[in-house]
Amino acid sequence: MEQTNAHRLFSSGLAWIERFGGDWLLSYQEETALDRVREEIPAFQQATGVLSSRLFGRFVPVQNVERSAPVLLDGDAGAGLETVVEEGGVRYGMDFGAGYSAGLFLDQRANRAFLRRMSPKKVLNTFAYTCSFSVVAALAGAQTTSVDLSRKSLDRGRSNFTLNGLNPVPDAGHRFYAEDTFDLLPRLARKGERFDAVILDPPTFSRGNKGRKFQVEQHLGDLLALALEVATPGAKILLSTNCSRMTRKNMELLARGVLRSRRQSADFRSEPELEDIPAELAAKTLWICLKS
Template sequence: MSRTYRHCLEYKKGLIPPRTEIFRVIDGEGEGYPDVFVDRLGDRILVSTRDCAVPVNLGKELAELDVPVFHKRLEQNQKEAPVQIAGPILPLQFEAEEQGVLFRLDMSAGYSQGIFLDQRDHRRRVRERSRPGMKVLNTFAYTGAFSVYAALGGAQTTTLDLAQPCLEWARENFRLNGIDPSGQYFCKGDVLHWLERFARQGRTFHGIILDPPTFSRDDRGRVFRVESHYGELVSLARKCLERGGWMLCTSNCRKLSHSDFRRMVEAAAPGARLIHDPMPADFTGEDYLKRLWVDWK
């Protein structure tokens, strides 16, 4: 039986860390709404649906809250921005807090609004693993959320992404948290190319985050598919890792099973200790996110 939004909101507030206003309220079947996902993003609400409409009862309840409500169809082009369906008109760009860390979010952006909610616990652990004197590489960095957390832990970060607007967005996130981006590194380009370059240069890191898209193609036409090439990515990154360092290996590819993902990482990281941790407590539905901490002694 589906629960009301208000009921789910109060329940989820008891599960998330303090000073967090970015979290999942309704996670599909976990709350009795198959293929419907509702996220709280500060004082805005994002409803995402997969091959279905917004349930009538849920849409009516959300419309009565007097907050901006947006809808995104997951079966359509993932780059399409959400459409506002209820509530007052507020600026599309705004700031919101996660675990005491500020991020700029953008309801006019396609693909994502600036942060991936299912990585919240990993971001906290990256901060806990980072300290002064460490170097952390954040690949496929998007808006640099992992980089911000690592820098708050004291590490010097390298933020790597193919899109220049994402790197500028990451710089803004640093500034929001009182971190001078000029003291950090930013690299634009293909991750595999940069990892090869870092290895040739002998440039190493104490921590590396690997969270690639499920599919990509570089400017040379080389195709990357997570289910086929994730092990290659780990092998390349391993060459850039300091002895005693760590990697965070994750993927949201639903075609890839947890066991196959682990086998790929194990084959590319022989002798490493692998740690699998749970999904965030507000994600009560499908266990889709593959995630492993890889530690070398």
């Protein structure tokens, strides 16, 4: 098993590299950028002593629907595509054959660390993907509720719990819902469930159950309003987006509007930018710290 933090190594214009243990993933938006970064790799390895055993490449299309799984560019083609990486002592399963994303979003590292330091009691992780936020919260002692449309992603989330010695079952305080966040949130609210941390990290666009369309610029405010219904006084809510047309400032203005309409108030904070991830490649994120 790899004993290393996973982090982005360097970027060059329209291509960048992320490191997942011994595996590197090169993402490129143009073929020419791919060639340029590949040329830089030997010098980078020599200068840093950071070596890769395999290099995967993936094209980053403008349209999400055209996304495809990474392909092996260099290294042992016979080795398994599933590995385990470690970040801050927490283990995550990777799968380079599972689709466009291999299992862990590196740009959320500081937010995962913040959630863990916060030691919440009850966490709601919406759009949970492989449940990395739930895992760090559970390690800090929280009960967790993870929701995602993809049953497969939640199965990988359960495996991430197990990898970290956590029991991913309701009796141990960990629930997993394979459904639309927009269906689950009102149901939890009606049942009177409340959470002291809520993660809202939706994709830019998705089609949910019953063909329901989600477009982050149009619907992030509605999502936040639903989340506020299940938030305890003093709860912390993470708003996050990769949408290139949204900024952290936009998100704060939107959040202020939603809070004002509900006569609620909050402080806002963001984790400092990560030194190994260029800001233009990272998700825009904002913690809304509700006043009690």
